[in-house]
Amino acid sequence: MTLDTKGGGQDHAGSATTNSPIAALAPLVRWESLLLIILVATILIGNWASGDFLTGLNFSNSINNAMEVAIMALAMTPIIITGDIDLSVQSMVGLSGAVMGVLWGGLTPLGYVPLPLAIAVALLVGVIGGLFNGVLVTRWGLPALVVTLGTLALYHGLAQVLLGTNVVTNFPAGYTDFAFKNIPGTFVPWTFPTFLILAVIFYAVLHRTWLGRQIFAIGKNKSAARYSGVRVGSMRTALFVVAGLIAAIAGVILALRFDSVRSSNGANMTLTVVTLAVLGGVDINGGKGTIMGVVLAVLTLAAVQSVLRLVGVSAYIEAAVGFLLIFSVTAPLVARRSRDLVNRVRLGGQSPSAGQAARNVAPSRGGGV
Amino acid sequence: MFNRLSRFAAGIALVAVVASACSSTAATPTVAPATPAPTPVVTPVVTPVVTPVASAPASVAAAVVTLKGGITGSVVVIPKNLGNAYFDAGYVGIQKAATVFGGTPSQAAPAKGGDPTAQIPFIQTATTQKAKAILVSAEDATAIAPALTAAKAQGVKVVMWDSNSKPGAYDIFVNQADTAGIGKGLAQMACDTAPSCTGEIAILSAGQTATNQNAWIAAMAESMKDPKFAGLKLVATVYGNDVAADSTAQAQALIAAHPNLKVIVSPTSVGVLAAAQVVQSKKLIGKVAVVGLGTPKTMQAYILDGTAPEVELWNTIDLGYLAYAVAAGLVSGEIKGTVGEQFIVPTINGGKPYTIGADNTIILGDPLIFNKDNIAQFAKDLPF
Numbered sequence: 069m070t071l072d073t074k075g076g077g078q079d080h081a082g083s084a085t086t087n088s089p090i091a092a093l094a095p096l097v098r099w100e101s102l103l104l105i106i107l108v109a110t111i112l113i114g115n116w117a118s119g120d121f122l123t124g125l126n127f128s129n130s131i132n133n134a135m136e137v138a139i140m141a142l143a144m145t146p147i148i149i150t151g152d153i154d155l156s157v158q159s160m161v162g163l164s165g166a167v168m169g170v171l172w173g174g175l176t177p178l179g180y181v182p183l184p185l186a187i188a189v190a191l192l193v194g195v196i197g198g199l200f201n202g203v204l205v206t207r208w209g210l211p212a213l214v215v216t217l218g219t220l221a222l223y224h225g226l227a228q229v230l231l232g233t234n235v236v237t238n239f240p241a242g243y244t245d246f247a248f249k250n251i252p253g254t255f256v257p258w259t260f261p262t263f264l265i266l267a268v269i270f271y272a273v274l275h276r277t278w279l280g281r282q283i284f285a286i287g288k289n290k291s292a293a294r295y296s297g298v299r300v301g302s303m304r305t306a307l308f309v310v311a312g313l314i315a316a317i318a319g320v321i322l323a324l325r326f327d328s329v330r331s332s333n334g335a336n337m338t339l340t341v342v343t344l345a346v347l348g349g350v351d352i353n354g355g356k357g358t359i360m361g362v363v364l365a366v367l368t369l370a371a372v373q374s375v376l377r378l379v380g381v382s383a384y385i386e387a388a389v390g391f392l393l394i395f396s397v398t399a400p401l402v403a404r405r406s407r408d409l410v411n412r413v414r415l416g417g418q419s420p421s422a423g424q425a426a427r428n429v430a431p432s433r434g435g436g437v
Numbered sequence: 438m439f440n441r442l443s444r445f446a447a448g449i450a451l452v453a454v455v456a457s458a459c460s461s462t463a464a465t466p467t468v469a470p471a472t473p474a475p476t477p478v479v480t481p482v483v484t485p486v487v488t489p490v491a492s493a494p495a496s497v498a499a500a501v502v503t504l505k506g507g508i509t510g511s512v513v514v515i516p517k518n519l520g521n522a523y524f525d526a527g528y529v530g531i532q533k534a535a536t537v538f539g540g541t542p543s544q545a546a547p548a549k550g551g552d553p554t555a556q557i558p559f560i561q562t563a564t565t566q567k568a569k570a571i572l573v574s575a576e577d578a579t580a581i582a583p584a585l586t587a588a589k590a591q592g593v594k595v596v597m598w599d600s601n602s603k604p605g606a607y608d609i610f611v612n613q614a615d616t617a618g619i620g621k622g623l624a625q626m627a628c629d630t631a632p633s634c635t636g637e638i639a640i641l642s643a644g645q646t647a648t649n650q651n652a653w654i655a656a657m658a659e660s661m662k663d664p665k666f667a668g669l670k671l672v673a674t675v676y677g678n679d680v681a682a683d684s685t686a687q688a689q690a691l692i693a694a695h696p697n698l699k700v701i702v703s704p705t706s707v708g709v710l711a712a713a714q715v716v717q718s719k720k721l722i723g724k725v726a727v728v729g730l731g732t733p734k735t736m737q738a739y740i741l742d743g744t745a746p747e748v749e750l751w752n753t754i755d756l757g758y759l760a761y762a763v764a765a766g767l768v769s770g771e772i773k774g775t776v777g778e779q780f781i782v783p784t785i786n787g788g789k790p791y792t793i794g795a796d797n798t799i800i801l802g803d804p805l806i807f808n809k810d811n812i813a814q815f816a817k818d819l820p821f
Binding site: 118120126129327335380383 | 545553557561562564565582583587
């Protein structure tokens with residue numbers, strides 16, 4: 069199933085009606101443009117619904133609450149583009165926090181470990197966890213969905229074993245301030261530029277380097293990519309390692325933001341992370357997606373949650389997230405169908421979809437290997 | 438074209454954000470001086486909380502203020518979760534107090550309990566909407582502390598009631614009863630209802646991190662060190678998260694796992710009701726007793742038929758009333774919230790003054806014990 073109207077930053081199967089005036093409009097209907105419109109509309113609605121929406125304080129709170137899932141969505145994007153998925157990120161958030169907590173809190177035979185070292189070890193655990201995922205998926209060929217479902221439970225269990233019923237709190241102010249407070253004199257939380265820097269790095273690698281092209285190639289056609297010289301196994305494993313590391317970073321930030329390490333930190337985050345990626349235009353079947361879309365999705369979701377909270381209907385937030393997810397999957401399909409319908413009318417009978425379908429019969433998706 | 442345009446727009450937004458951040462006049466953040474690193478605090482979930490004695494030495498000859506309030510603006514009430522009869526009763530008291538002291542109360546809370554961080558967005562929203570005061574019953578003491586501190590920094594008065602947060606994060610904590618006294622009461626009720634004060638007992642609590650329940654459980658454990666409770670053996674502590682379905686499942690699991698169980702102690706109104714329902718439906722009245730903290734109206738039937746021979750509580754409506762009055766007093770400036778301050782809230786405590794004790798805490802009064810003999814009267818007087 070190709071969803072052509074999602075901007076892929078890559079050439080996709082062009083519309084069959086290159087001469088139609090509709091085709092000229094096609095570039096306008098890119099997913100990111102739609103997302104931008106939704107974002108602006110949400111901001112306008114929010115401002116109209118509540119005078120407190122466009123305030124520095126609201127920006128600071130709404131953005132800060134979303135930054136952990138945001139950076140995990142950045143790391144999830146290349147994984148989904150290659151056709152895999154990583155469900156275990158929410159448990160790695162809890163596990164990395166737990167590792168940091170038990171080391172710094174003196175709950176291990178190693179005694180009180182200085183916090184920078186504890187954090188470094190927590191990040192290392194993230195790398196190892198990601199490596200474990202990657203090896204199982206690539207070396208042993210197990211489906212990513214099943215593997216990461218298993219590690220979702222495994223890592224959470226490990227966190228519970230490490231912490232027991234303990235809660236580690238009272239982290240030094242310097243660290244918790246980074247996770248919770250704004251840059252002095254502004255309403256921008258420290259975690260926001262962190263997210264933006266990571267977004268720029270992911271953007272550069274994914275859309276501007278040979279590595280990124282390899283990732284898209286793997287997503288479009290694994291075998292073809294392998295025959296083209298792409299080290300598919302190493303690349304997929306590396307992406308899982310990156311996701312594990314980023315989830316560990318998110319876990320450390322989360323624990324500092326709440327000033328408490330709990331084995332339940334990170335619960336239910338995977339759903340939000342995947343929603344952000346899909347809302348951002350990443351095709352769940354692989355092969356398409358942009359970092360820009362994911363950034364816009366993060367801002368949009370934060371704005372929607374903020375509006376719902378300010379209006380007092382925060383109970384609808386989960387429903388809103390679900391709606392956005394379904395919308396982001398069905399809207400391109402609807403758009404394509406209606407475009408086909410219009411084209412069929414204009415071309416008078418000849419169904420462009422037939423031509424499209426003929427092209428899709430060929431093993432390669434997306435036009436050309 | 439639009440693809441480039443959207444990228445351009447986002448790039449402008451990014452530059453604007455970075456520019457606004459850089460254009461701040463503040464210097465680069467300073468590295469903390471070489472003070473000794475704060476020692477990590479590792480708290481087991483069952484945290485012993487030292488409850489201060491209510492009255493501080495009245496050496497300060499400050500005037501005793503009779504609170505009048507007279508405030509305007511919004512006061513946001515943030516209980517652990519919505520749909521809980523206990524907090525609904527508190528809210529009745531809050532609304533009553535609002536007619537006397539002014540201000541506009543409203544409630545905002547997560548739909549279900551058990552998540553330590555779920556209250557944070559509500560606290561932040563109230564702060565953003567410039568509420569005059571917030572009345573919070575904490576699901577977890579530490580997780581919400583940064584958000585409460587941020588609220589205080591914005592000028593919002595923070596009054597904790599029912600379940601506390603960390604000292605420093607709030608202005609005043611309105612405690613319903615002496616924590617040690619509640620713990621002792623729980624132990625005593627278990628002793629009263631177990632045959633010859635001997636046998637296995639289990640605890641069905643609320644959220645795993647709930648400050649108040651954990652404090653009472655710890656106080657109960659402390660009381661049970663007394664030799665007269667030596668025959669009682671605590672075999673399990675489980676958590677129902679103040680969700681009816683979870684509490685029911687936990688109660689059933691307890692009974693199944695411990696066939697010699699004599700008493701289920703539940704320091705939460707949701708849990709004690711669920712346990713009583715399970716005992717009644719399994720026809721174990723007289724074999725397994727249910728005691729704990731429960732609301733009179735909902736527990737009346739179970740008290741009368743012997744499922745729950747003794748249940749304890751306090752006047753929750755008065756607790757809400759007192760919390761609101763204190764918040765109004767802080768907003769109007771009648772009280773500052775310092776230790777040693779004394780004030781009177783008309784119609785509560787018989788007009789006797791309250792004194793703010795250590796950790797900025799005041800105590801509503803003594804708990805009430807409901808049993809067969811007095812439940813009818815209490816259920817009539819306390820409609821919750």
